[in-house]
Amino acid sequence: MTDLTGLRAIVTGGASGIGLATARLLAARGAGVAVFDLNPSDVPPPLLGLKADVTDDVSVRAAVGDAVEQLGGLDILVNNAGIGAIGTIEDNPDEQWHQVL
Numbered sequence: 001m002t003d004l005t006g007l008r009a010i011v012t013g014g015a016s017g018i019g020l021a022t023a024r025l026l027a028a029r030g031a032g033v034a035v036f037d038l039n040p041s042d043v044p045p046p047l048l049g050l051k052a053d054v055t056d057d058v059s060v061r062a063a064v065g066d067a068v069e070q071l072g073g074l075d076i077l078v079n080n081a082g083i084g085a086i087g088t089i090e091d092n093p094d095e096q097w098h099q100v101l
């Protein structure tokens, strides 16, 4: 198992699903991990939950600053948060595709 002791990571969309599993794995291997999410209140320790919306630059910059300060630096980014859409390019409104992109 790769030892990540001393490394610092951010996982976006890490309060549930694949992101939470990834954050837990990184922490189990010794990394300090900050989780960015719209609702980070249930993120379990030792994960550091920070509120951030990845579609909002101001929010992300603030959260990165908090993470770097609290973790002491940054080595790893898992850019997991994403938005999916079901349907065709013809059927779905442009706003939805802009949101996905």
Ligand SMILES: NC(=O)c1ccc[n+]([C@@H]2O[C@H](COP(=O)([O-])OP(=O)(O)OC[C@H]3O[C@@H](n4cnc5c(N)ncnc54)[C@H](O)[C@@H]3O)[C@@H](O)[C@H]2O)c1
Binding pocket: 012, 013, 014, 015, 016, 017, 018, 019, 036, 037, 038, 039, 052, 053, 054, 055, 080, 081, 082, 083, 084
């Ligand atoms: N689960 C699958 O089968 C699958 C397949 C292909 C791709 N993906 C992609 O993998 C990623 C994770 O999928 P999942 O199934 O674990 O999803 P999930 O819905 O379980 O978790 C997504 C997390 O991202 C957070 N989130 C959503 N929008 C956000 C935003 N704007 N800013 C910050 N956080 C936000 C949510 O609050 C949630 O905690 C997504 O990008 C998804 O599109 C998933």
